[in-house]
Amino acid sequence: MPNINTQIRLASRPSGWVTEDNFTTTSEAVPDIGNEQLLVRNIFMSVDPYMRGRMNDVKSYVPAFQIGEVLQAGVVGVVVASRHENYAEGDYVTGMLGWEDFSVSDGTQLRKVNSGSQPLSYHLGILGMPGMTAYVGLHTIAGAKPDDAVFVSAASGAVGSVVGQLAKIHGCQVSGCAGSDEKVALLTESLGYDAAFNYRNSESLPKSIKDVCPKGIDVNFENVGGEIFEAALWSMRDFGRIAMCGMISNYNDEQLQPGPRGMMAIIGRRLKIQGFIVTDHPDACQEYVAKASAWLNDGKLIYHETVADGIENAPTAFIDMLQGRNTGKQIVQLSAV
Numbered sequence: 001m002p003n004i005n006t007q008i009r010l011a012s013r014p015s016g017w018v019t020e021d022n023f024t025t026t027s028e029a030v031p032d033i034g035n036e037q038l039l040v041r042n043i044f045m046s047v048d049p050y051m052r053g054r055m056n057d058v059k060s061y062v063p064a065f066q067i068g069e070v071l072q073a074g075v076v077g078v079v080v081a082s083r084h085e086n087y088a089e090g091d092y093v094t095g096m097l098g099w100e101d102f103s104v105s106d107g108t109q110l111r112k113v114n115s116g117s118q119p120l121s122y123h124l125g126i127l128g129m130p131g132m133t134a135y136v137g138l139h140t141i142a143g144a145k146p147d148d149a150v151f152v153s154a155a156s157g158a159v160g161s162v163v164g165q166l167a168k169i170h171g172c173q174v175s176g177c178a179g180s181d182e183k184v185a186l187l188t189e190s191l192g193y194d195a196a197f198n199y200r201n202s203e204s205l206p207k208s209i210k211d212v213c214p215k216g217i218d219v220n221f222e223n224v225g226g227e228i229f230e231a232a233l234w235s236m237r238d239f240g241r242i243a244m245c246g247m248i249s250n251y252n253d254e255q256l257q258p259g260p261r262g263m264m265a266i267i268g269r270r271l272k273i274q275g276f277i278v279t280d281h282p283d284a285c286q287e288y289v290a291k292a293s294a295w296l297n298d299g300k301l302i303y304h305e306t307v308a309d310g311i312e313n314a315p316t317a318f319i320d321m322l323q324g325r326n327t328g329k330q331i332v333q334l335s336a337v
Contacts, residue, residue: 001041001080005030006311008099010065014055017252018322022055023071023315030102038084040077040093040103045311045332046124047073047318048158052251061277071099074129076113076120087112094123099314101334118296120337125329126162126296126303127289133278134162134221135288137243138170141276142219144241146171151213151232154223156183156304158329159245161191163221165301168192172219175212177202177228179324186327190302205231216240225249230260236269244275251322304328 004027011024033039051073054065065071075097079087084107087093095110097103113123125131137159138144150167152160155176164187167174175195178184187193195212202208209217209231216237222229225247236242250257266273278285295301306326308317314332321330 001030002101003030004028005100005102007070007101008311008314009070010055010067012067013057014052014252016254018052018055018319020315020319025312031104033081033083033104036084037082037104037106038079038087039081040075040097040105041080042075042077042097042101042103042334043337044076044121044124045073045099045314045334046075046128047314047321047330047332048129049246049248049251049322051318052322072096073099074124075103076123077103092120094128099311101311115337118293121305121307121329121331121333122296122303124331125158125305126301127292129278130158130329131162131292132281132285132288133245134159134166135292136278136281136284137221137245137276138163138166138219140281140284141243141274142221142241144170144172144219148172148218149213149215149237150174150219150221151209151217151235152176152221152223153228153232154178154246154248154324155187155193155196156191156327157223157324158326160221160223161187161304161328162301164191164193167219169295169300177208177212183327186304199228206234209235219243221245223248226257226260230262233260233262233265233271236265236271238269240269240271242271242273244273248322306330308332310334 007026009024012022014022057064076094079091092113092115093110094113150172152163154160156178164174174193177199179200184196184198187196197208213235217235220232220242222244223246226249305328311334317332
């Protein structure tokens, strides 16, 4: 086993868009473990939009990253040393660990995963938080019904690519938007979307949404916010539901932006808008993982990943994800399986 542990730390808080200068790379000895601890060799690491908020020194639903400390992420790894009664060497685990090659844990917020029929990285994506988020938002929050017209922003991303497939399994009509013609083709040719458009080429977002949702929107699964959310409001049907999952268009703003125009539509069309955090719904998450595993085995769900290689490339992978350069889930592979 190597005796050097490469780590990525927060060097400074971003002002606007994240840059490479906000990170620093350090190397330390692989740590020893104490009683009731285990050492994990990290294999795959997730980079996700919510991490951008943790880089700011503000109160939120998760603690802010601290300058100089190793960043945290969802990780899948293998136990290489253990003095914990619930974990043995060779166990595969997933949970919140560090942006580093090796992490020490006391077992809190870790769970064992099966290294069987599905790739280990899927436990950070379609069988992990993004997949759970898609399921909770679509069913628990929005209460999607068969024949509903569902619109998904950032539809080719880690969450959106699952939302569309789950909605189709549920009998909905599904449309969405993405940031390139290649991603639009992926949505309509591989992921089962009935219609989609490239928002970067749209001359009128309200018209583009109406073109792909000619009968209006019953469920808007919102990942982007900003102008796309405003345009979707105009197409909402009476008693429509909006699951507010994310607003990535605003994550790098230095100043708060005005809210969407057309908010009177919420009253006249009796809309329900609800934000949600997936960890508030553990029962639905467990229900989803069991269903998704079966759907994957049956070929009803497919998943796309963008994989960066090596801990040293994690900052670039994070920045690329924030700028929409990934397709599906952005993963960093830290070591061999």
